[in-house]
Amino acid sequence: MSIYGRSRVKVPASTANLGPGFDTLGMALSLYAWIEMEEATETVFHLYGDEMKGIARDKSNLLYKVAQMVFAEAGVSVPELSISMYSEIPLTRGLGSSASAIVGALAAANAMIGSPLGAAKLFDMATALEKHPDNVGASIFGGIITAVWDGEHADYIRIEPPRELEVLVVIPEFELETVKARGLLPAEVTMSDAVHNISRTSLLTAALSAGRLDMIGRAMQDRLHQPYRAPMVPGMEKLLAEAPGHGALGIALSGAGPTLLCMVDRNGDKKQELENFLKETMQENGIPSCTVWLSPCTSGVTAELIERNGMQNESFLDMIKGELQS
């Protein structure tokens, strides 16, 4: 019988950059992954949902490796784990699936052993793994975050999303790995492009803090990464230029793409027009895609210790059914 508990975690997806805030701004979204973790006699994975296809089911799995980092940091040894995961976050689409997996595994492993590591430590570990703090910060703390990483420590301030803010994403069917999309970026940028982005990022942060939805469109302008990534996403330039005319407050590539994300006024009267415009533009470019309405998620990752009622995979599936019905 293990001395450790069974942990259960719910972690939100995230969108990074919000246009100009490359590697610094992130927002948690109402799409989720759930993980359960406990000590086992032999390592076993129960991975559910279409998004889990192709994910390793041995000790090379990211969740397993991240959990072992937590145990090493806490000075305990738990070499064999039973890990269950269900995710509705699409992989390699710019909605922070890798950040959610990292944050979820950190939180699940930490909770399992009695939560010796605090949120600041988990944020540092998550950022060191993901290499930028925007997605992981949003998944840990929820809401909107502005964050910096000095190579060892991550600092952040959380902003409560304006209540009227809703999000519409158009998710292309093709995959674009973040590492590939980062490889498209130049090693150096001009001073004028740097100033362009610093000023828009500051304006956007202030607009979101002050609930100034009217400023979002002018602030969500980028010259540091989107122009270089646009060739990978057919239709992106048209969407960036024309979505505001169809009812978006602002539009950006979500993370490294290929998803595009519109900020929308929840009470706006052109929501259907905007959705049609996104769908039609993707179709014109021959890209199968889907649109999804989401909300900013105000809470970050949650972790709890639960009763060991029955087999882990059975109780996990019951929990997922309940979550998806609610």
Ligand SMILES: Nc1ncnc2c1ncn2[C@@H]1O[C@H](COP(=O)(O)OP(=O)(O)O)[C@@H](O)[C@H]1O
């Ligand atoms: N639940 C998971 N378990 C293991 N690896 C995962 C999981 N979720 C994501 N990953 C890894 O992260 C990769 C996607 O990360 P990335 O290219 O950064 O795209 P994004 O984070 O935007 O979805 C996947 O190809 C996979 O290697």
Ligand SMILES: N[C@@H](CCOP(=O)(O)O)C(=O)O
């Ligand atoms: N700031 C990063 C964000 C990557 O987000 P992802 O969801 O695409 O992994 C970048 O723009 O590269």
